[in-house]
Amino acid sequence: MNDTRQHLEHLAEMRSLMERSTRFLSLSGLSGVWAGACALVGAFVVYQYLEIDPFSMRDSEVYYNKAVRTIKWGADYRSVFVLIATLVLAAALAGGVFFTTRKARKRGEKVWDASSKRLLWALAIPLITGGLFGLALLYRGYVSFLAPSTLVFYGLALVNGSKFTLRDVEQLGLLEIGLGLLGIFYPGYGLALWALGFGVLHILYGMWMYWKYERG
């Protein structure tokens, strides 16, 4: 049945076309590893600023109570948090663009096309909402909810975006949401969970995705 084989080949090709025309598949695992590293550095600097140990859990030492009392490096916690968050985000994005462009070039695909635009749009709505929500929390002084809520909104963005890129991103998103919700119930662990979600999970998932799709 030569015909059957030909039809099967056509079906495989059609499947690939449907995937490639709707999903942005050049997202690189290395951009996840890089983003995770940036987040860990950011969390480390926050711990330095607050002069606390990530694993100390005495109530008076809880990071957000300490934050409102801390003025160091000539700045209060609001300016320091916003500055660190901005730098981490900028570094993570720059690395993400770099590694993803590199992967797209290797695959002979365009970075800026209909599928990447769709992905960015899907990510942007929850992310911008989350960013403004976080600023409002900071402005109103609800520091304890800040770190966990960024995890929740980021996770929602990933779940939303996963429809337009590698499917594994959905799982990562669900885990980020879970960690964020945990942090809202147990705010004392908020910063540690933030480092776990944005740092460790990114690195693990990035390595896993790199190993799965980009080896060799």
Added chain:
Amino acid sequence: MKDILSQLNPAFDHRNRLGIMSVLAVNDWVDYNTLKELLNLTDGNLASHLKPLEAQEYIEFRKQFVGRRPQTTYAATEKGKAAFKAHLDALEAMLKIGKE
């Protein structure tokens, strides 16, 4: 077997036409150049496969200007989507028999 073969749509009797329909089945409007790149075809080649699909009213197109350049975008019609689905069903049935 004969019966099923007769249900395969001759309009989709080429991998590039199947390719065009696949892309248009899962996207709303796709412009000419994106189609060309996805399918890895030359200008003339893509046009020659779009024509018969247009003639069957399986796809529709619209022309607009993006800046100063004219751009043609394509979409599958309801008729086209139904025909494509019927073709896939026939393929599926045929491959099932082939396996038995």
